[in-house]
Amino acid sequence: MLVRGIWQDGIDPTGFTEVLTDRRTWLVTGQTLYQAALGTVGAIILGVPGAYVLYRCSFRGQRAARALATIPFVLPTVVVGVAFRALLGRGGPLESLGMDQTVTAVILALVFFNYAVVVRTVGGLWQTLDPRAVQAARTLGASRSRAFLTVTVPQLAPAIASAGAIVFLFCSTSYGLVRTLGSPGYGTLETEIWRQSTSMLDNRTAAILSLLQIVIVILTLLVSEALSRRTAGRLQLRSRHVTPLARADAAPLVMTAATMVTLIAFPLIALVTRSFRVGDGWxxxxxxxxxxxxxxxxxxxxxxxxxxxxxxxxxxxxxxxxxxxxxxxxxxxxxxxxxxxxxxxxxxxxxxxxxxxxxxxxxxxxxxxxxxxxxxxxxxxxxxxxxxxxxxxxxxxxxxxxxxxxxxxxxxxxxxxxxxxxxxxxxxxxxxxxxxxxxxxxxxxxxxxxxxxxxxxxxxxxxxxxxxxxxxxxxxxxxxxxxxxxxxxxxxxxxxxxxxxxxxxxxxxxxx
Structure with a gap:
């Protein structure tokens, strides 16, 4: 790709300059980073409570709940995109919201797809944390929220950061979701590489954009590997500590249940239902x-x-x-x-x-x-x-x-x-x-x-x-x-x- 796309006719610095100073290049780069950042934040906000409920707590039906949370990540991205089209697009139950083929739809699908990454990565560490540190903080007068923020969060930080780096990587390389969910005018680095190479027949521009994406990917991978090693070190030789669900766990439980139903189950149900819809009947x-x-x-x-x-x-x-x-x-x-x-x-x-x-x-x-x-x-x-x-x-x-x-x-x-x-x-x-x-x-x-x-x-x-x-x-x-x-x-x-x-x-x- 490098030789044929960039150096085929000799090194030409003006080619790099033209592409890297083109307004469209930085527009699609900004859109790529923007959707990746929002998808990562959304997955972490919803995934951390899910990690607590599904891995730190114990309850009947927990194995089934974990399986449901994992389903999105094993689905092909094209299926995820089509499922959200079935939910938000024409004939879908949420068509009236007007979110079909919008950036919001893409970000929701990214959160859906990467929810399991945060839940499993953070949950795996959370269930090994010794509860005595939190208990000591509570004994000294700290509220439940203060003990969580000052004791638990610092211990979970490597796992959250590691999961966030992986999610950011997946969100910034989500070609299938963007092709199925994004509007015709919405583009990321991946869709622009495809457009330049297939529609514009400009392999040099496509190759330079590929290099730009590879730089982003390598930087993310380096961060992810460093954080993963720190998380793995904390997981070694630790026993598991789980507790039954209690009344004090109502907030994360409700948030997790709402996420599982509305964000995960609802699009899949909408896809299956829409596949049997024929005109005004079934x-x-x-x-x-x-x-x-x-x-x-x-x-x-x-x-x-x-x-x-x-x-x-x-x-x-x-x-x-x-x-x-x-x-x-x-x-x-x-x-x-x-x-x-x-x-x-x-x-x-x-x-x-x-x-x-x-x-x-x-x-x-x-x-x-x-x-x-x-x-x-x-x-x-x-x-x-x-x-x-x-x-x-x-x-x-x-x-x-x-x-x-x-x-x-x-x-x-x-x-x-x-x-x-x-x-x-x-x-x-x-x-x-x-x-x-x-x-x-x-x-x-x-x-x-x-x-x-x-x-x-x-x-x-x-x-x-x-x-x-x-x-x-x-x-x-x-x-x-x-x-x-x-x-x-x-x-x-x-x-x-x-x-x-x-x-x-x-x-x-x-x-x-």
Whole structure:
């Protein structure tokens, strides 16, 4: 991307100057940072009370409540965007509010999507905090709110900051949500990269904008990693402290319940309900129409064909991600010292980049780097799976590395001392632990590939379009049938992603 997009005709400082002094560049940059900041603040404000109720307290039905809070994060971004269109758009229960295709709708969807990040990150630390510090403050006369602000908040600060950095990263790279929810005139760095490269055919401007986004992402990742290490250090070797819900917990309980119902459950219910809406009545016509390509389209894949394409491409992408990710996880899980440790850290950071760098940037880089000899893959059916594997690879490595790192080094050394070959050590020591995390790694990779939209929107050919691409295409065309089909397609995509994650979780094995 850098060579073809920026240095193809030699270094030209005027190209950078023109792009970086263009008013539109800083308009879309400001919009990107603005929506990311508001989405982060909203997720923290709603997520901290949720972390307390769902992790610090105990009550009947807690496991189901945690599962409901986690659902948004495992859904593809296209599904989240369509769900809020079903809630706020035409025919939706909140259409009268006039928030369809507004910045407010995008920010609400960002909070919905990232709520689970704050709840799980902050809740995981909160349940390890020793309650005696708060009890001592109360004994000395501090009110409940003062004890929370002066004792609990400082202890939770690393987790809140770490979650905030991750949420900011996700909010600033939310291409699918902006494409499905934003107005035609609303743009972020990602949508501008897509517009410059596909509509304006200006790869140099798109490449410079990609660099600008990568700088933002790297800075956020550095902050996130530093804060995550501090949070992990506080979580080590701590026992869990939970208490039954009490009358004094009424405020966070009501806030959490309201969030779960209005922000999480309501959009999902609206999506399913709207998918069965046909004119002034109800029926399954929208689902039957999935056997077509929609109204007003000339050729192209039907929605059912797109589902098959998504499943096939996702499977190939998952196999590629596993073939690369398993050896990397084995390398990164080893405890090394000296120069090797520095190299290991650099490798770990490099693998994390696709997790933060927008999938749009990945797709754009593939589209301009692999479209001519000697690496002409534009017509290859492997191009989209390879791009999706790049996006899924960090999740595979991050899923497997902690499990493998938990193996005591002495076990491998003892096996080697007793004459076991390296392959035997790998099979008998690492193998059971690898199987323990392999199910969830497969689930993350397959579900991510199934719902991937950013890179695929650049690379998918007309005869191999995936379900997220078809859904966005239907949503952007006029016609009640197209709109209803988009709703039905989003429900199908959500069910597929949720089923894959559930099956992967069920397949997890503990080492014997």
């Amino acid at each position: 029926g399954t016509d929208n689902y039957r129409l999935l056997g077509t390509s929609g109204t007003g389209f000339a050729g192209g894949a039907t929605v059912f064909e797109a589902i098959g394409n998504s499943l096939r491409i996702g499977l190939i992408a998952t196999l590629i991600a596993l073939a690369i990710g398993v050896p990397l996880a084995l390398v990164l899980s080893r405890r090394v010292h000296g120069p090797l440790a520095s190299g290991q850290s650099i490798l770990a950071g490099a693998i994390l980049l696709p997790l933060g760098v927008s999938a749009v940037t990945v797709g754009f880089g593939f589209s301009i780097a692999l479209d001519s000899p000697p690496l002409d893959l534009r017509s290859s059916p492997l191009l989209v799976p390879i791009a999706q594997a790049v996006v899924a690879l960090p999740l595979v490595v991050r899923s497997l590395t902690p499990t493998l790192a938990s193996i005591a080094p002495g076990r491998r050394e003892a096996a080697a001392t007793l004459g076991a070959s390296p392959w035997r050590v790998l099979a008998t020591i690492d193998g059971p632990f690898l199987l323990r995390g392999l199910g969830i790694a497969i689930g993350f990779a397959y579900a991510t590939s199934l719902g991937e939209f950013g890179a695929t929107s650049f690379l998918a050919r007309p005869d191999s379009q995936t379900l997220p691409v078809i859904i966005v295409r239907l949503l952007g065309r006029p016609g009640e049938n197209n709109y209803g089909m988009a709703m039905a397609g989003a429900v199908v995509l959500a069910l597929l992603a949720a089923s894959i994650m559930a099956a992967a979780e069920a397949a997890r094995k503990d080492p014997r």
